[in-house]
Amino acid sequence: MHTDLATGLVVALDIGGTKIAGALVDGEGRVRVRSRRPTPAREDAETVMAAVEDVLGELAASPLWEAADAVGIGSAGPVDAARGTVSPVNVPGWRDYPLVERVHRAAGGRPVTLVGDGVAMTAAEHWLGAARGHDNALCLVVSTGVGGGLVLGGRLHPGPTGNAGHIGHIVVELDGEPCACGGRGCVERVASGPHLARRALENG
Ligand SMILES: [Zn+2]
Structure with missing residues (x-):
């Protein structure tokens, strides 16, 4: 058709x-x-x-x-x-x-x-990409920041404000480097695209 x-x-x-x-x-x-x-x-x-x-x-x-x-x-x-x-x-x-x-x-x-x-990226991965056919998934974005989204029970789970799965500002390094969000040692400060490149250069 x-x-x-x-x-x-x-x-x-x-x-x-x-x-x-x-x-x-x-x-x-x-x-x-x-x-x-x-x-x-x-x-x-x-x-x-x-x-x-x-x-x-x-x-x-x-x-x-x-x-x-x-x-x-x-x-x-x-x-x-x-x-x-x-x-x-x-x-x-x-x-x-x-x-x-x-x-x-x-x-x-x-x-x-x-x-x-x-959440938007997770919707796309669940519809057409890597999470297709899976009822439960956590999808991650590593870009300027670090974000993510959740599929639970076969449905996208944006949460009440549309941020569920946004893991970038979980602290992974106590007393780590200050992050733009005001916290310290966030996942994003360690693992975002720009910070990965910076750390690689600083460490030769
Ligand atoms: Zn942060």
């Missing part, structure tokens, strides 16, 4: 400490259009939002844009999915930033769903 690949089209946003990636994704999970900008992570809140709007604007230039009927955001955490706000540790300009409302407006009033990026 022929399947119309524009069916079930959604706008996807991945907001991280290094890059902001956007895509139009069809109902089969295929990426149809992509856009990407570096995250101006050291800038103020509106400058970061302008980069998100650039990504959305580039997607909106596609003829497929009109067929997309919702937006899904996976953001660096912590997020507060209940309130629609984000406070990414690695984007200090955003604290309780009303990302859902801003994206809702920038995306022509489409409904917006927000979860932590680890």
Whole structure:
């Protein structure tokens, strides 16, 4: 049977400490259009939002844009999915930033769903990737930060605020190096991409 690949089209946003990636994704999970900008992570809140709007604007230039009927955001955490706000540790300009409302407006009033990026990645791995067919899974992201998400009893388990499985700020080294979150010796401070590279260089 022929399947119309524009069916079930959604706008996807991945907001991280290094890059902001956007895509139009069809109902089969295929990426149809992509856009990407570096995250101006050291800038103020509106400058970061302008980069998100650039990504959305580039997607909106596609003829497929009109067929997309919702937006899904996976953001660096912590997020507060209940309130629609984000406070990414690695984007200090955003604290309780009303990302859902801003994206809702920038995306022509489409409904917006927000979860932590680890939860979004886990949903994808459970649907189409490494955790497919497993009823219980913990999936990990190692990037600018360290995050994760949980599948329990065959279902994605985002938790009440969309952060369940976000293990990056569990302390693994008592009196370890200070972390951007205010704690010390966090998993993320030891094992994120930038910190792995830094430690490797420092240790020759
Ligand atoms: Zn931390």
